[in-house]
Amino acid sequence: MTIPHDMPIIVGLGCSTLASTREIVGLILSSLLEANLGPHQIAAFGTHSRKRDSLALLQAASHFDLPLRFLDDDELAPNLPGTCEAVAAAAGPLLLGKRKSRYATCAIAAAARGFDPAAFGQPAGPSAVMASSTLATSLAGP
Numbered sequence: 001m002t003i004p005h006d007m008p009i010i011v012g013l014g015c016s017t018l019a020s021t022r023e024i025v026g027l028i029l030s031s032l033l034e035a036n037l038g039p040h041q042i043a044a045f046g047t048h049s050r051k052r053d054s055l056a057l058l059q060a061a062s063h064f065d066l067p068l069r070f071l072d073d074d075e076l077a078p079n080l081p082g083t084c085e086a087v088a089a090a091a092g093p094l095l096l097g098k099r100k101s102r103y104a105t106c107a108i109a110a111a112a113r114g115f116d117p118a119a120f121g122q123p124a125g126p127s128a129v130m131a132s133s134t135l136a137t138s139l140a141g142p
Contacts, residue, residue, distance in 0.1 A: 008043035008111040012088030016102035019103035024060035035096040046087040046118035
């Protein structure tokens with residue numbers, strides 16, 4: 001399926017506690033390349049609400065300067081084999097099914113007409129955003 005290069009997309013993410021920010025960003029970039037999409041098209045990242053404590057996911061979203069939204073079970077698209085796919089498809093039609101790296105997963109969906117990232121799942125809490133920002137700054141070096 002070819003989509004216009006100005007159509008917004010949603011990236012569904014998942015990971016284990018061993019995933020690094022670098023691994024997640026690399027998986028996102030390779031998935032976008034495979035789907036012939038660009039980072040400028042990403043409207044938001046989404047993941048399951050059980051991943052609220054994942055600094056690696058928060059930092060990956062921050063790398064793209066985009067929000068990470070958290071979805072509960074009842075907000076996921078039904079009848080899909082993986083969580084990252086169910087998260088992405090909650091926003092619109094799936095464009096790229098689950099892709100995996102060693103410790104992370106990624107899926108991509110086209111944002112449905114009228115999609116509002118602010119109404120997609122729940123935002124990260126202020127303490128999580130602050131922790132992500134502080135850690136990213138401390139890792140940057142002097």
